[in-house]
Amino acid sequence: MDRKKFLHLSSLGLASLNLTRISKSVQKPIVISTWDSGMPVNAAAWEILSKKGKSIDAVEAGALYIENSLNCCVGLGGYPDRDGIVTLDACIMDEKANCGAVGGLEQIKHPISVARKIMETTPHVMLVGQGAQQFALQNGFQLESKELSEDAAKNYKLWLEKSQYHPEINVENKKQNGPAAPPFFEDGSPNHDTMGLVAMDINGDLSGAVTTSGMAYKIHGRVGDSPIIGAGLFVDNEIGAATSSGVGEEVIRICGTHLVVEYMRQGYSPENACKKAVERIVKRDRKKAESIQVGFLAMNKKGEYGAFAIQKGFVFSVKSEAENQIHPSKYLI
Numbered sequence: 136m137d138r139k140k141f142l143h144l145s146s147l148g149l150a151s152l153n154l155t156r157i158s159k160s161v162q163k164p165i166v167i168s169t170w171d172s173g174m175p176v177n178a179a180a181w182e183i184l185s186k187k188g189k190s191i192d193a194v195e196a197g198a199l200y201i202e203n204s205l206n207c208c209v210g211l212g213g214y215p216d217r218d219g220i221v222t223l224d225a226c227i228m229d230e231k232a233n234c235g236a237v238g239g240l241e242q243i244k245h246p247i248s249v250a251r252k253i254m255e256t257t258p259h260v261m262l263v264g265q266g267a268q269q270f271a272l273q274n275g276f277q278l279e280s281k282e283l284s285e286d287a288a289k290n291y292k293l294w295l296e297k298s299q300y301h302p303e304i305n306v307e308n309k310k311q312n313g314p315a316a317p318p319f320f321e322d323g324s325p326n327h328d329t330m331g332l333v334a335m336d337i338n339g340d341l342s343g344a345v346t347t348s349g350m351a352y353k354i355h356g357r358v359g360d361s362p363i364i365g366a367g368l369f370v371d372n373e374i375g376a377a378t379s380s381g382v383g384e385e386v387i388r389i390c391g392t393h394l395v396v397e398y399m400r401q402g403y404s405p406e407n408a409c410k411k412a413v414e415r416i417v418k419r420d421r422k423k424a425e426s427i428q429v430g431f432l433a434m435n436k437k438g439e440y441g442a443f444a445i446q447k448g449f450v451f452s453v454k455s456e457a458e459n460q461i462h463p464s465k466y467l468i
């Protein structure tokens with residue numbers, strides 16, 4: 136920058152801002168994902184990102200990894216609805232705002248790939264229920280068994296004793312209140328039933344994916360935020376991308392991840408953008424917010440990332456050249 140231009144910018148208070156932008160290099164490739172279960176998911180995505188692959192392939196690979204883990208509560212190993220049926224939600228979105236989604240998909244192992252197929256081969260964004268299953272079968276996906284995983288069957292049986300839908304938040308609560316209250320496993324560990332991930336590839340292109348069995352013991356037919364573009368996932372290649380986990384109804388009400396991206400557009404850091412969205416939920420109904428969890432996770436075009444949740448306990452996983460670790464999210468209440 137020549138001296139004259141520098142002095143001019145200084146007079147506007149913009150010189151340091153401009154210099155910061157020049158000196159700060161973009162962190163890429165990078166992948167971030169919800170929860171500690173995101174560590175192996177990131178590793179699967181990194182296989183692609185580290186070989187200069189595309190972020191859309193990386194996020195699909197990450198989601199496929201967790202859909203394959205039958206001991207996990209994402210995918211067919213997940214917890215059922217109150218009728219004992221596992222219904223899966225997923226979506227995927229790329230740097231050109233191409234997107235695909237499935238809601239309430241039954242007996243198909245890889246909802247994320249069905250979502251991608253919808254994105255790439257149909258004029259639509261979202262297919263649900265029987266139609267989504269029919270589309271999957273027509274496109275070579277196998278019909279899997281209806282049987283619940285061992286863990287899910289055990290917890291469902293326990294849940295049936297009271298049949299109450301009370302998504303709990305803290306492990307402490309869970310231990311006081313007895314077993315099987317979602318979103319917790321019987322041993323008290325959090326039921327991370329949603330995997331959301333966002334990646335930026337070596338070209339700086341952003342993509343995201345979400346896959347989940349949704350809230351345990353939901354009403355049959357209920358679809359959460361996870362497969363809804365702008366709620367569970369949003370990608371804007373000019374600005375950044377965001378994903379969410381927690382009580383989907385509250386995320387849908389504020390178009391959560393779209394809101395986070397819009398806050399980043401206004402100049403908020405990823406963490407502060409997530410915080411603003413959390414504040415929106417809490418402001419609407421603080422009493423309700425005190426009893427639920429919602430966490431947002433976001434990345435901007437510089438590869439900066441951040442998260443924010445209503446409650447303590449939300450964590451996220453990051454993989455880049457510089458790090459491979461789990462971070463605790465800040466929280467409001």
Ligand code: SD4
Pocket residue numbers: 318326327328329347348349350358359360361379380381382383384
């Ligand atoms: C849902 N948002 O179905 C999902 C559930 C979730 O951790 O994220 N649980 O509402």
